[in-house]
Amino acid sequence: MRSVTRTLGLSSAAMGLTALTALAGSGAAGAAPAGGESLYAPSALVLSVTDGEDAVGGTVLRAVTLVCAPRPGGTHPDPEAACAELQAHAPDLDALAEPRPDAACTREWSPLTVTAEGVWQGRRMSYSYTYANPCALWNSTGAAFTI
């Protein structure tokens, strides 16, 4: 249950932004994408589980996509629950990553590292959390990382 690396690419200044104000403030007029403008600040994430405590160099066991606007989707097994959790807690995902206090897990050190990276409401996100063993991950508080 040790958090080895934890980086939050989202600045706290971004927290109060709604999707519309974030887009309006982006100065994007000169860079209109080929597909037309969206009414939502972009959000697109990859959530992954890596063997070991090295999220960058380790072997990735699972990786799913998650989008939350205009509706939850992606290859995540439960995008509705994951999006609700992210909307409640992002950018600090510890509240949904940490194992439940009542989880009955051993202290065996067989680490797994989860990551959430990509873009959340127009800002880059890079989050990771390392669990002591698979039991701790499968007993995490939220649904976002049980992929």
Place this chain on the structure above:
Amino acid sequence: MRSVTRTLGLSSAAMGLTALTALAGSGAAGAAPAGGESLYAPSALVLSVTDGEDAVGGTVLRAVTLVCAPRPGGTHPDPEAACAELQAHAPDLDALAEPRPDAACTREWSPLTVTAEGVWQGRRMSYSYTYANPCALWNSTGAAFTI
């Protein structure tokens, strides 16, 4: 047309791996995911366009997801073409990011930075390329970054 940052998280050693051998070598037996094992090494990417030359701190204008197995999908506008390009060129995406030699663009400096991050065939990927201006991006060789 200046490449300001370019990081390749994929090691060249990963290039020869097939999906099955990558999975077989992952030592994942003790960390079986809740959803069951996949026959494919995980691939899940977020492709984005950021205003300016700072991919980390800049405002993200567009972000899409891309998955390529078992079939192309995600919110990318042309996942079939993007997956074909990635399968031909990853991890070095310069061949599909660079503007076409015959592109008729001015030299105006109004930079946009594209990124591809997430997981490609079981290995973490982090790629970025900065264009001098939107014209250079919309005239990039491949379809992957015209999102």
